[in-house]
Amino acid sequence: MLGHPSLFKHLICPILLTIIWGIAVFIFGFAYLLKIQAHALIRANCPAAVAWIVCIIFVLLEVGVLSILFYLIILPIYQDGLFDRVLKLRGFRHVLKKNEGNDLIKCMRGVSGGLWILLFQILVLIITLPVNLIPILGQMIFATVNGWVLTFSLRFHYDAEIRDISVLQSRREAWQRRSEYTGFGAIAVGLEMIPLANILFVWTNIVGAALWVADEIEEKEERMQQEQAAQSLMGPGRISPEGSYPAAYPSQQNAEQYSLQQPIYPPHYQQQHATSFAQPSTDPFALQGSARIPPKDKKHPDVY
Template sequence: MIIPSSYPVQGIIYFLGHPQLITNLICPILFTIIWAIGVLIFGFAYLLQLQAHALIRANCPAGVAWFVSVIFVLLEIAVMIVLFYLIILPIYQDGLFDRVLKLRGLRHVLDKSQGNDIAKCMRGVNGGLFLAFCQIVVLILTLPLNLIPILGQILYAFINGWILTFGVRFHYDAEIRNISVAQSRREAWKRRSEYSGFGSVAVALEMIPIANLLFMWTNIVGCALWVADEIEREERRHQQQVAQDIAARNNNISNVNNNTNSNVIGYNTNVIGYGAAGSSAWDPSGMDSTATVSPPISNSQQQKDSGGLVQQKGSSWSFFGRSSSRNQDPQPIA
């Protein structure tokens, strides 16, 4: 049984149990660290002085101006790092998704989806822009829910979970299943309870500070495991259907053969019965098949038989006083 809400946790376990998946994280993490160092230097070397001097010229006390400027710079650095991380995340999450499918033995699914890379790229770009817009809008609209203790955060995770799952699974829909953005969106809405179940747990994990940098990747692994289980279930169902069709076809062929053999055996039995009967035989001259066959009689017996009406020549068979030979002429008995 597939329970979507359990796959984010399964993704953590699977990720930790397969160290080879860590190699997919080396490049994005390395690029993020390099970007963070560059942004940090730029922020404190240029932005800090620029903002502090601007506040001082606005008649703000120097101490307060520098203190506020440091806070602003830290926030700006954090925002730029997160934005950069979110930009490169889709680039590498597709590779991680495909890697999990290969480890699950579903390479043939990826091989079938190869081809027409330009169309896939355009579909991916359009879908990515649409998802980015939706995520930003939903995030802004649901952000005030966090002001409500417990219940607000649960609602926030549940609502944002649907769009997060839609975004993670879009690679599978657009580039592996080769369906359009509209079809993917309709399916996501049709299965919104499953998507929200997976996404609510995934969003809750990503709300944990610092650890969310890891959970962003394990959620992708969990989604890939979810898709892999669905693919394997459909393949088993297809194999069972094929096996049932083959069994039904073989059963029909066997029934036809049995009926044919029964007809042949019945026909042979009838033929043998006709040949073995001593009191009835088939008249090759067109006579009645129920005619009684009498044994041949000699000429002397024919002459002594006062009740005989027809005398046969030779030793031919007679049927009710008729000669079986049509060329014989009846002779009266003297």
């Protein structure tokens, strides 16, 4: 990201939008919600001082929750844009153009799959949160378990909207490659656990996932080029559909079809022009220019 400042626009825009949304919710909460909640507690026979203090805490929590939800909603949009931008900078614009089309279907798959992954992330996060009470070892376990889920979510845009595969196929592949996913994700979760710096690491982890995908695409294209080069060096020689003769020589079936296509002339005309009516040889070795072995038995020339 430091080498390509254009990537920061994907980071700045959602943060500014979240800040604006948070300020708006903060003003709305203290100007409207605070009075409603405080009066409701006072009518419920709660002391006025306690009611106002409790409502201030409630409003702050509500502002925080609404801001986080807003950030989580708009984050995937800018994450996908940052992911695609990294692929373009690596020279894989053709990969993105190749998979364009059916945007509505891909968008619906991405939204539904993204919501499912988000719920799964929250569930795993809640279950594994108590292990952080164990010093050092607990954080390692937490990062390892949540790492696989985080990597799955970071690469899901590539699977669902670029490779055009289903959520089930993406999950199956992620589980088959769980050692790679966990290794990448454990470091990513560890970086996101650093206070304040995690605001930046959330985005650099996306860049890292995109660079990982770009390396895989590059290796795949190099392998395909090597296979094509190997096929071109093999030459045009191929086995014919009949399976008996090379494609360059006529097979028995082709010879019969050739003979049926010739016009019929009277016998005396064919004798006068015998050389012109010579049928193509069905011998696969006749066109190779190799000498034939003379017959041993002159009385029976067909026996060799």
